[in-house]
Amino acid sequence: xxNNGTAKSAHFIDQDRRLGWAMLSPAVIYIVGFIGVPFVxxxxxxxxxxxxxxxxxxxxxxxxxYISLLHQPTFTTALKNSILITFxxxxxxxxxxxxxxxxxxxxxxxxxxxxxxxxxxxxxxxxLAAIAWLWLLDSQFSPIDWMLTQIGILGPGGFLGxxxxxxxxxxxxxxxxxxxxxxxxxxxxxxTVIVLAGRLSIPQDxxxxxxxxxxxxxxxxxxxxxxxxxxxxTVAILFTALVVFGDMTTVALLTRGGPGHASxxxxxxxxxxGIQGGDLAGGAAVALFMLPILLxxxxxxxxxxxxxxxx
Numbered sequence: 670x671x672n673n674g675t676a677k678s679a680h681f682i683d684q685d686r687r688l689g690w691a692m693l694s695p696a697v698i699y700i701v702g703f704i705g706v707p708f709v710x711x712x713x714x715x716x717x718x719x720x721x722x723x724x725x726x727x728x729x730x731x732x733x734x735y736i737s738l739l740h741q742p743t744f745t746t747a748l749k750n751s752i753l754i755t756f757x758x759x760x761x762x763x764x765x766x767x768x769x770x771x772x773x774x775x776x777x778x779x780x781x782x783x784x785x786x787x788x789x790x791x792x793x794x795x796x797l798a799a800i801a802w803l804w805l806l807d808s809q810f811s812p813i814d815w816m817l818t819q820i821g822i823l824g825p826g827g828f829l830g831x832x833x834x835x836x837x838x839x840x841x842x843x844x845x846x847x848x849x850x851x852x853x854x855x856x857x858x859x860x861t862v863i864v865l866a867g868r869l870s871i872p873q874d875x876x877x878x879x880x881x882x883x884x885x886x887x888x889x890x891x892x893x894x895x896x897x898x899x900x901x902x903t904v905a906i907l908f909t910a911l912v913v914f915g916d917m918t919t920v921a922l923l924t925r926g927g928p929g930h931a932s933x934x935x936x937x938x939x940x941x942x943g944i945q946g947g948d949l950a951g952g953a954a955v956a957l958f959m960l961p962i963l964l965x966x967x968x969x970x971x972x973x974x975x976x977x978x979x980x
Contacts, residue, residue: 714953721947734954764862791858799922867901907970
């Protein structure tokens with residue numbers, strides 16, 4: 670009986686289908702429990718009148734929360750800022766990542782030291798990085814302002830005016846620029862690693878043939894490197910767009926949406942409205958408003974990557 674039982678157990682485990690489900694079950698349970706269930710609850714909340722004082726879904730109000738959002742000037746500003754910050758971050762990040770990947774593809778002295786310094790911003794905790802940037806962008810003690818004053822760009826007779834401080838986090842345009850700068854600083858190491866992996870996968874004989882044919886750096890870059898990197902660049906675009914568009918940490922720690930609501934973004938506005946403001950339904954509606962935008966971006970990016978691989 671024992672031998673028969675052992676044989677049946679071994680036969681049960683050896684079947685590919687059962688073994689596959691057994692291996693996948695932890696991931697499926699995690700996705701359903703920590704992503705699927707909260708997602709369904711968020712949808713139900715967005716169609717209800719739930720608040721912090723009455724968190725239960727007692728009454729469904731249809732699209733009232735979404736219609737109310739469209740009439741809020743702050744929501745419109747947050748949506749525009751989210752798109753603008755994501756677009757600027759993507760464009761600058763891809764240019765810098767491509768340049769750095771070309772640099773890291775060749776051998777030079779102290780290359781390992783450079784690689785270590787490059788990866789530090791990604792390894793640093795976001796809260797610690799934000800504190801460092803708060804000091805760098807401080808309205809009174811910014812070392813950036815001090816350096817600009819020393820070289821004559823700021824201060825009396827300076828190119829940017831007589832003031833000795835730019836007040837980065839207190840002006841509309843500079844606040845947006847500060848958020849974009851911090852996002853690029855944080856994500857550049859990861860984007861560079863992704864693009865570098867694609868760059869190193871390009872056969873060297875293509876570059877050797879281009880050199881023999883007399884092609885210069887820029888012609889090689891735009892005729893060989895970038896077309897071959899398109900699938901990898903698409904992955905970098907998709908990942909960066911999802912991270913930046915859905916991130917509230919940088920804004921919350923740097924500007925808190927200010928001055929006024931000039932640098933407000935959708936994730937932070939959802940937090941302010943849903944958690945601090947107590948309007949759970951309104952906060953859920955703001956958060957879910959990002960879903961179709963991110964879904965469209967993901968579909969377009971994956972289609973471009975698929976066509977690039979086919980080509």
